Amino acid sequence: MSKDRRPVDEALFGRIRRELLSVFLFNPSTSFYLLELVSLLRTGRGGVQRELGNLVSAGLVSRRREGVRVLFSLAEDCPAAGELEALLRAVTDTGAALEVVLRDHRRSIQVAVVDGSAAETRHGKTRLMIVAEDVPDSLQEDLERLEIMTGTSLETVLMKPESVKGITGSIPETDWVLAPAAVYILGSPEDMMPTEPAGKELDGEPDLFSGLGLDW
Numbered sequence: 001m002s003k004d005r006r007p008v009d010e011a012l013f014g015r016i017r018r019e020l021l022s023v024f025l026f027n028p029s030t031s032f033y034l035l036e037l038v039s040l041l042r043t044g045r046g047g048v049q050r051e052l053g054n055l056v057s058a059g060l061v062s063r064r065r066e067g068v069r070v071l072f073s074l075a076e077d078c079p080a081a082g083e084l085e086a087l088l089r090a091v092t093d094t095g096a097a098l099e100v101v102l103r104d105h106r107r108s109i110q111v112a113v114v115d116g117s118a119a120e121t122r123h124g125k126t127r128l129m130i131v132a133e134d135v136p137d138s139l140q141e142d143l144e145r146l147e148i149m150t151g152t153s154l155e156t157v158l159m160k161p162e163s164v165k166g167i168t169g170s171i172p173e174t175d176w177v178l179a180p181a182a183v184y185i186l187g188s189p190e191d192m193m194p195t196e197p198a199g200k201e202l203d204g205e206p207d208l209f210s211g212l213g214l215d216w
Contacts, residue, residue, distance in 0.1 A: 016043060017051045019149065022092065024061055024074040025085040026151030031064075031073040040145060060084075094126070094150045095183075101146055102185050105139045108132050110161050111187030115176045129157045129177055131164050131187065164192060 013021065019041050023032065034052070038045050052072055055061040062075040074081065095114070102112045115127035130139075135158055147154055157174070176182060177192055 016047050020051055022088050028074045031071040033069055092150050094152045099185050101142045108136055109186050111191045112185045113177050114183045116183040117181035125153045127155045131159050131161055
């Protein structure tokens with residue numbers, strides 16, 4: 001694709017409409033209040049209201065009142081719901097979105113690694129390990145938002161820096177972080193390796209000078 005060419009989703013829908021459709025199609029059993037949608041899309045209320053009106057008029061989204069508030073959800077008889085969802089999934093770059101979120105919090109994170117194997121991504125699930133001293137609430141909120149916006153289920157493991165070395169690779173739940181398919185967004189595989197104690201000789205490497213009577 002040419003660098004000057006607009007993304008397909010933006011050309012077809014525009015950002016606000018595309019993101020609203022993604023929210024509803026990727027979360028078909030969930031209802032959202034207007035302010036929830038404004039917060040998720042991180043845009044102005046007026047633009048969200050306008051696009052919601054268009055989607056309701058087209059029969060794609062349903063609107064119902066609950067007390068003094070109004071709830072929006074995917075219409076039960078939404079036309080071409082399957083085709084629209086397939087199109088949006090095809091143009092949604094979850095990996096790039098996840099990288100943006102993690103790099104935005106790079107000051108709090110020592111290591112962030114994703115399982116890039118096809119077995120873990122083909123069903124909408126992504127394994128993620130984050131090594132950090134303290135995980136800010138804002139990071140957890142951003143990851144939850146990403147799940148809603150991209151329809152991805154994150155299986156996140158949070159570990160402290162002092163506990164990750166020696167555990168990694170020793171239990172099945174963490175073996176994948178040292179596999180070839182692991183994608184390091186922050187840090188590197190070396191950050192996950194056990195640290196050898198200072199002065200310890202490696203097994204299988206004899207001291208070549210031990211029999212020479214030399215005092216080192």
